[in-house]
Amino acid sequence: MMIKVPRGTEDILPEQAKKWQYVEAKLQELANVYNYQEIRTPVFESTELFQRGVGDTTDIVQKEMYTFTDRGGRSLTLRPEGTASVVRSYVQHKMFGLPQQPTKLCYFGPMFRYERPQKGRTRQFVQFGIEALGSADPAIDAEVMAFALDCYKTLGLKSLRLVLNSLGDMESRTNHRNALIDHFSPHKDELCSDCQNRLEKNPLRVLDCKKDKDHPAMESAPSILDYLNDYSRQYFEQVKAYLDKMGIDYEVDANLVRGLDYYNHTAFEIMSDAEGFGAITTLSGGGRYNGLVEELGGPETPGIGFALSIERLLLALEAENLTLPIEESLDCYLVALGDEPKQEAVRLLYDLRNAGIQVDMDYMDKKMKAQFKAADRLKSRFVIVIGEDELNAGKVTVKHMETGEQSDQPIDEIVPYLQKMTREGE
Structure with a gap:
């Protein structure tokens, strides 16, 4: 169950x-x-x-x-x-x-x-x-x-x-309390059991009753404002x-x-x-x-x-049909193609996060097309692609998802590059 x-x-x-x-x-x-x-x-x-x-x-x-x-x-x-x-x-x-x-x-x-x-x-x-x-x-x-x-x-x-x-x-409340008892006592048997108990212990609570709110005695009950x-x-x-x-x-x-x-x-x-x-x-x-x-x-x-x-x-x-201005996007998504590129992506993921960049990557061994779809669902502003060719050349491909523009960037410079790019988009 x-x-x-x-x-x-x-x-x-x-x-x-x-x-x-x-x-x-x-x-x-x-x-x-x-x-x-x-x-x-x-x-x-x-x-x-x-x-x-x-x-x-x-x-x-x-x-x-x-x-x-x-x-x-x-x-x-x-x-x-x-x-x-x-x-x-x-x-x-x-x-x-x-x-x-x-x-x-x-x-x-x-x-x-x-x-x-x-x-x-x-x-x-x-x-x-x-x-x-x-x-x-x-x-x-x-x-x-x-x-x-x-x-x-x-x-x-x-x-x-x-x-x-x-x-x-306290003086005002005591005077009002006595007035409420005098007012509701003739109607005590008509009130709910809770109000019957409240009448002696705390008659002010009678005014707050949901069951007896429509009782005629409620309308004519003494007002606290008259006893201040x-x-x-x-x-x-x-x-x-x-x-x-x-x-x-x-x-x-x-x-x-x-x-x-x-x-x-x-x-x-x-x-x-x-x-x-x-x-x-x-x-x-x-x-x-x-x-x-x-x-x-x-x-x-x-x-x-x-x-x-x-x-x-x-x-x-x-x-009131108000929508809160909540940011539903990701700074960057890493797409790794192959075992060695994935190892480099894990390191780069850690470095980017330490630099304050909001970033994620695939952990389901999806194909490149499926990883790009995941980046779209997460509304990622940038996608970094790391494959065997990129790794051998010591660089990564960075795609700006809104404009479609791509550029190659050295791996050891990608952290300051993305810091600059994400700041510019703020």
Whole structure:
């Protein structure tokens, strides 16, 4: 029986992988522009990290985590998101003591959630994310949202929409929580079992329910914006003022709550309005999480960040019919005719590669015509032919595939010759 990839996962084949490499390189360039440094954390962590960091009442912790017990009896979990791991590392390595603050970090990596697979949602997915730890300035909230938008704009996407909300500070959230309980309690028996549990533990999660989203009580639910205290309201106004200054369009959605418990104050999502993108329109999301560092054993430290799915980014590019400028060609292909010429070709292949020239050759003992066809398929700019006659004369034949021009070049001068020719074509 053929063994296939597990449900909800996929192979990234070479042609597609080139798109991933291009996108990841662009995101890394952007991180450098914004001065965010890369951090790499383990793929699995202590289960407690996500129970405390993400929240016991979230669907992620209750239903979606890949959790296992190792041989030492420890409960470990494949990371379902990146922020908790980055904050754990921030606390463990005492980055709060670094002289330059805030600490600005970025990461790439696979995440794992046991969800029902569908377009744009898989059980293993790759995220790019950033975290800014140490500043409670509303200006950095605006910076993070600008960064998130630029991740898409730098790749040419246009059908974008920034949606934001304020979840307020602890006082505002407590007042809103009580109002939500009072509002939904008369309808408790009409809600799904998950929401019945959430109503007492974390009623904000009720607003994020997919099953009950069309219940009439959702439409009339109390808005967090009506329960913001003066500090939270002023903070949110400052965030919006900075976005206005940057000329960034946005819309406020009082029902935007995000799916993680650690968010407070600013919460946001970036949507794709591209036709045909699919039912899941959210490209990325993030927000402020003051209090998470303390929850994980560190000092009082504000923080904000966002994460995007590389898979959904690629789907958005496809929906907008954008083609990435990926170079699909080879500098040079070696055609060897005979055993001794092949030995010389192997040496020359090594020398050319050491000189930074992208080059390949035949390893299937094909005839010369078939080797030229292989060079065509690889879109090789030049072909070098080495036969017995060329070898005896101490030279090779170089063919420029675009023009058809051929010339004989000394073997001991072919490396600098091709370096010059490939540079001229750049």
